[in-house]
Amino acid sequence: MVSSLRSTTLPYGIVDRVARLVELVVDKLTRQRSMRGCLRGTPPQYFTLLNIRCRLALLQTVSWVFQFLSTHPHVDYLFKLMRRKQFRGVVFLDRDGVINVDRRDYVKSWSEFKFLPRVFEALKLLKKNNIRVIIITNQSAVNRGLMTLDTLLEIHEKMLDAIRTHAGEVQAIYYCPHTPAENCECRKPKPGMVLKAVKDLKIDLTRSYLIGDSEKDVELARLVKVKCVRIPKKALEKPSSVDREWTPERPILGRSLREAVNHILDDLKLLVSS
Numbered sequence: 138m139v140s141s142l143r144s145t146t147l148p149y150g151i152v153d154r155v156a157r158l159v160e161l162v163v164d165k166l167t168r169q170r171s172m173r174g175c176l177r178g179t180p181p182q183y184f185t186l187l188n189i190r191c192r193l194a195l196l197q198t199v200s201w202v203f204q205f206l207s208t209h210p211h212v213d214y215l216f217k218l219m220r221r222k223q224f225r226g227v228v229f230l231d232r233d234g235v236i237n238v239d240r241r242d243y244v245k246s247w248s249e250f251k252f253l254p255r256v257f258e259a260l261k262l263l264k265k266n267n268i269r270v271i272i273i274t275n276q277s278a279v280n281r282g283l284m285t286l287d288t289l290l291e292i293h294e295k296m297l298d299a300i301r302t303h304a305g306e307v308q309a310i311y312y313c314p315h316t317p318a319e320n321c322e323c324r325k326p327k328p329g330m331v332l333k334a335v336k337d338l339k340i341d342l343t344r345s346y347l348i349g350d351s352e353k354d355v356e357l358a359r360l361v362k363v364k365c366v367r368i369p370k371k372a373l374e375k376p377s378s379v380d381r382e383w384t385p386e387r388p389i390l391g392r393s394l395r396e397a398v399n400h401i402l403d404d405l406k407l408l409v410s411s
């Protein structure tokens with residue numbers, strides 16, 4: 138509070154410096170005019186010298202103005218907006234255990250699909266920050282014969298509807314219907330789904346993140362070299378903190394999707410608001 142108050146006040150020094158610059162420019166202009174009229178014989182070096190002095194002063198003032206602006210909260214906000222516009226990364230989300238409650242016997246119908254707490258809030262925050270969200274999920278229940286593909290698509294349709302009504306957005310869902318025995322290229326931890334998304338949706342993988350709850354998600358993040366937040370299956374008691382050495386090889390922990398999103402926004406130095 139104190140620091141923001143201090144930085145919104147215009148420092149007196151700046152006003153003084155700008156005034157001095159204006160004085161210098163006016164001085165230069167009047168001299169040039171009078172010189173043109175009366176001192177036709179003045180050596181040209183004299184004008185060059187004046188120009189250099191003026192330019193130096195201007196440069197210095199510009200740097201003072203920048204110094205002042207960089208501490209101003211509104212300008213800081215503008216820089217954040219600019220960073221958001223340029224961002225081509227995405228956040229890959231696992232589904233079961235991240236968006237909805239996981240079940241040992243698989244989520245096989247919409248009635249078994251239960252959203253986890255604060256998920257809508259987290260997705261809304263990502264949308265607010267212009268960060269695309271892509272779900273990648275293993276759904277072997279389909280090829281195990283426990284649920285039809287139509288049911289899976291229906292669950293996803295309803296899930297997306299609910300997310301949209303809460304002001305969130307998911308750009309795409311990639312699912313793998315295969316069983317481990319089928320040895321497909323898409324079942325996590327294999328990177329098939331991520332690579333397909335990168336191809337389809339112009340994703341900058343070097344600036345992307347993955348949030349998941351299983352060892353497979355962590356392994357996938359390591360393979361495609363994206364930073365990973367793991368939401369442990371057993372809830373953490375205390376809020377997690379970001380390890381300074383957050384790399385694709387070393388995932389960090391988050392208590393919920395909301396906390397994971399906060400870590401990512403912090404890492405990107407983007408706007409964090411509730």
Ligand SMILES: [Mg+2]
Pocket residue numbers: 231232233234235239349350351
């Ligand atoms: Mg999971």
Ligand SMILES: [Zn+2]
Pocket residue numbers: 313314315321322323324
């Ligand atoms: Zn597959």
